[in-house]
Amino acid sequence: MAVKKNLTIYDIAQEAGVSPATVSRVLTGSARVSKAKKERIEALIKRYDFKPNALARGLSETKSNIIGMIVADIRNPFYATVFLECEKVASRYGYTLMVCNTLGEPELEDIYLEKMYEQRVDAIINVGGRVDDLVSNIDFVDHVNRIANVIPVIITGKLDGSDCYRVNIDQMQAMEIVMEYIISLGHKDIALIGGRDNVQSTVDKRSRYKQLLKRYGINVRNEFIVEGKRYDDESGYECMQKLFALEKLPTAIIAINDFTAVGAMRALTERGISVPEDVSIVSFDNTFIAEVTSPKLTSVSYSYENFGEKIVHAALGAIRGEEVPRIQLIQSELVIRGSCAKLNIEE
Amino acid sequence: MAVKKNLTIYDIAQEAGVSPATVSRVLTGSARVSKAKKERIEALIKRYDFKPNALARGLSETKSNIIGMIVADIRNPFYATVFLECEKVASRYGYTLMVCNTLGEPELEDIYLEKMYEQRVDAIINVGGRVDDLVSNIDFVDHVNRIANVIPVIITGKLDGSDCYRVNIDQMQAMEIVMEYIISLGHKDIALIGGRDNVQSTVDKRSRYKQLLKRYGINVRNEFIVEGKRYDDESGYECMQKLFALEKLPTAIIAINDFTAVGAMRALTERGISVPEDVSIVSFDNTFIAEVTSPKLTSVSYSYENFGEKIVHAALGAIRGEEVPRIQLIQSELVIRGSCAKLNIEE
DNA sequence: CTTTCTCAAGAAATCGGTTTCAAGCATATT
DNA sequence: AATATGCTTGAAACCGATTTCTTGAGAAAG
Structure with a gap:
């Protein structure tokens, strides 16, 4: 019952008496496969609970289906909420998020940027690193741009001179x-x-x-x-x-x-x-x-929902090579609770 | 200056006048390379800011250097803190974390477990999914076990009958x-x-x-x-x-x-x-x-630090195939602030 | 009945690394 | 001088998918 060995499409192909290419076709739905073979393959996939290796697929498609996210500190509920909303949208499109906390340390931010590039994430979302820092040095902008040249980078700050997509709160x-x-x-x-x-x-x-x-x-x-x-x-x-x-x-x-x-x-x-x-x-x-x-x-x-939606859609659009607005603004509204009162006339 | 093309070790090898194998040796440090070639290769790597494709490396080594983490809701500071501490330890060992929120929905938890397996994460840490649920059904235990058979799974709950490593708060x-x-x-x-x-x-x-x-x-x-x-x-x-x-x-x-x-x-x-x-x-x-x-x-x-440390070390140990204790307990201490007082004698 | 078209499906190349194997060269040993 | 030893290094296989190219069978057309 339990499957110990890591199955591959070759195993499935062999057992189904077809070539690996045919299994792949069933997996991706990229081409027609005769009904008989398709059913046979699908049955085997289900039986063995086979899941294609995402690393191999990613290598082949030059696409990892991972979006990297850099936040300052996930314990801060602001970042946590933004992350959560982004995850909701991203997972709807088959993407998973990889998160890193800079804890306000510029070196960590640089390291994580590199790591994400190395992982070949499909896009990087940088929320609250140095992207909103007015005195952030040119080195950082250069670094970000070098990456933004290859992978779409979405930031929630300003970062003058950068080639990033911006989704900002107004x-x-x-x-x-x-x-x-x-x-x-x-x-x-x-x-x-x-x-x-x-x-x-x-x-x-x-x-x-x-x-x-x-x-x-x-x-x-x-x-x-x-x-x-x-x-x-x-x-x-x-x-x-x-x-x-x-x-x-x-x-x-x-x-x-x-x-x-x-x-x-x-x-x-x-x-x-x-x-x-x-x-x-x-x-x-x-x-x-x-x-x-x-x-x-x-x-x-x-609206965090809207925020996450805009951020991830910018990322997805950029990944697909579509035209994406360079700057988008998020509007706010006031949630009135009990901490404000009319000024007493006695001044 | 800016590098558009995605470089590979083949490019580096060609320019350095060596074989890709040699470049790989420099990259991994797995074997000796003559000083002259090593320096030439390293210079090129630095010059082009070359980073090996983690997907290819992962495929080859059957190892992704990613640890998956499932939490109930990252907005809850308890989970956020555990995550942060885990990240600190994991990144020290070259691992990155992939996070998913179940939001208390069993279906999401199942989906994310599958997704992580598909991504071939090296270990899965499940904090606060159904792992502490007394009425969690057998299907879930089965599901977890099927995965735990292939990838080490660390849980912070009990989950009777599961093959997971446990790190629990006492x-x-x-x-x-x-x-x-x-x-x-x-x-x-x-x-x-x-x-x-x-x-x-x-x-x-x-x-x-x-x-x-x-x-x-x-x-x-x-x-x-x-x-x-x-x-x-x-x-x-x-x-x-x-x-x-x-x-x-x-x-x-x-x-x-x-x-x-x-x-x-x-x-x-x-x-x-x-x-x-x-x-x-x-x-x-x-x-x-x-x-x-x-x-x-x-x-x-x-001690969240200790908690994260124990969780990630259990994961790393299991990845390396070392003997890891099936259960570890975390001790607590009281942080006294201002919300308690001696009982008035008047009762 | 022959020729052309269509389409399923396999062979093989590819993605970008790592690693085994074997060769080749220089040095040490007798 | 001849053999043994040790290193560096390249060729090639491999990891596990996708995809292009090609073949061959069956259907449609003449």
Whole structure:
């Protein structure tokens, strides 16, 4: 019953009394095979639970049916969700994903890029390596381009001068819906905490934040823009300490992501400041983190499904040699939960 | 500068004026090559940034250097962390991981198992598919065994009757340190919330929980053992509703995992019951979720590093045909944060 | 009844590596 | 000087599929 030996199409062919080529034809459906032989072969395939060796097939077709994915840290629910959505789409088309975590280390990212090329993956999706880094050096762009020359590379960042396909979140639009919501609640003292200067998405958000304040006739106060060291809850906590040092606290806080918001909330709770009664807080990414705080977090949601869909379709299109748009933007919407409130009139 | 064509060892060989065999020898280091030729070949490899085709190599060596990993849902930080740790170890040995999410769907798990076999992965790590399911049917065990006959399969569950290598968390010991801690704080009314009847790890925890209560001369109260529908925060929230229905609330709550604990905490906060002053709460897994609650959660930590290490080493050992222990247990330790307090004497 | 067309199916080349086998050359041994 | 020993190296087989090319049988056409 149990099959020990690794069967090949030669074994199947022999037992069916046909040539390996005929077995291959049945397997791929690439050409007609007489009904009798086809049935005989299919029966054997089923009986022995035969699966063609993907390495051999890949070598022959110069195609691995694997898509490589590089993320910063899969423990971060943002990346995990993007990955999951990509997997859903990819597997629908017969592709499997190979994942690597850079953990923010540039050397690892280089190594994994090489490894994926070596594995002859059919496409590489780079989410959150250095693809959104404003100071990423030319060497990296060169490296990526050398690979993008041979294998389609899809990135979710900017990476000036690269030959990659881009699927980006429209940070401007995302910030817009946040600001409009907060301002509609009557807030004027609005802080923007977290995020780093050299990250494109953060820079984009800050820039729109300032623009929108101006549009609504609100003064931009630089002390309300607090940079965070990382994108975790500790950073959020630290950012809040800087705000506490000011003589007057903002009435609303926009956090660069859910983690930062969580850290900020903890800092507030510790001081006995309650959310949303005293301070409103809103964030980006809408990961499940936003569900587990109390109150639950109002957060901007990118349609992850759509994100994964666009990314993988770009990859598949490029693999097939079709014309694929070089840049695609993902729109967001606000998921309103319990962390924001109308500003009290007492100011 | 940029290399468009896919180079092969034949190209390198030709340009170096040697045979492909010699290039291969340099590549694998499998045999001595004269210094002059070796240097010439290496120079060319570097110049053209040549990387041997892993598919061809894999076909020839009947070895893909890929390890397949099946998880339930990578968004769950428990799986994400296990995956990350496995990746760290695997990549140290030249392996890459291919990940698939079953999302709790048995059919997907079967499909992915097949796919991995087809890809000729060198080993399969199954974390949290049906491997810990007590009612998993015989078909599944058969399926796994058919594959385990050819490719080493490492599971983190029990799966009676399977030929897999097992690396398990010692649930008994984990529960022990939790109970000892809680009891040392003076608690006697201790609830155990969340988890499902058909999951081995949950059953193990419950069984030890009862044993330990008895050992400490505390009555087992069945209404304090609350089953959860899933392993998420909603389930934790729901479990708490059942406890609220009792006439007397327990003074300590053990949650089956961090998510469940978070849901429970939200339920408590809503009722104005404060943690840890009124109720202590402790959980399992020590994911980063435990860091983002206020107060931060006291949680049992499996050494994920050790876990990944043991899993991957089992895989590598089995691949090499070495003798590998069929079962290995992972010990836990308690990470004490702010969610538990000494029982007030007023009871 | 012969010629042409169609189509199933086998032989063999190919994908790009690794490895066995044997040859060839230089050095060591007696 | 003759034989034994040790290395480097190339030729060729092999891993397991796909695919092109070719053959041959049977059907259609004349």
